[in-house]
């Protein structure tokens with residue numbers, strides 16, 4: 001009999017596929033906590049600072065042991081804290097994303113965050129969004145979803161988003177950058193981006209946002225029913 005009674009839903013996929021919006025929507029709809037693992041990498045990057053990805057192992061491990069994450073609340077009201085301070089918009093800068101991605105190549109960082117994420121998932125039912133949630137961090141998850149879409153379509157969506165925000169983006173540059181990030185994410189040696197063998201793959205290239213939401217709502221709703229049924233049988 002499993003001792004885990006929390007339910008973990010994993011949402012993985014490449015950059016620009018809409019993971020954050022959809023994960024937040026699911027967490028809100030089903031009253032689950034929302035675990036933004038990218039925010040954990042970014043908060044760590046902000047804390048440790050520029051160049052920390054090149055620190056020797058001892059120095060990096062010592063710094064990591066001083067970071068403590070905690071998660072409370074649900075849906076849109078989920079509060080992710082590092083060292084008792086809520087992680088806010090200060091992590092949403094291009095250079096912090098870059099630092100996070102460099103730190104994410106260090107084995108010590110991935111291993112530290114994997115443990116921290118697993119502890120959160122053992123205590124709280126949540127939607128975990130990232131790149132290695134289903135295959136590495138939460139292999140026991142009750143529902144694993146891998147979202148994908150052609151890079152041209154993901155770049156087009158991002159282009160539209162920036163246009164709506166009043167910016168003047170260049171579609172060609174966005175497409176080229178996105179393909180480069182895909183290449184890096186899928187080919188890095190530690191925890192490369194790939195679907196877990198038991199993940200449900202959803203290619204959203206030709207789907208509207210409403211259609212994707214509807215499909216996810218159905219899949220996650222069924223997983224929750226099954227999870228509740230299992231708890232009922234065990235008790």
Ligand code: DC
Pocket residue numbers: 037038039041042097098100101104129130131132133
């Ligand atoms: O999802 P994001 O852009 O906020 O993530 C920032 C960086 O953190 C991303 O470039 C790679 C890294 N990351 C990771 O390696 N594994 C995760 N599960 C989440 C993020």
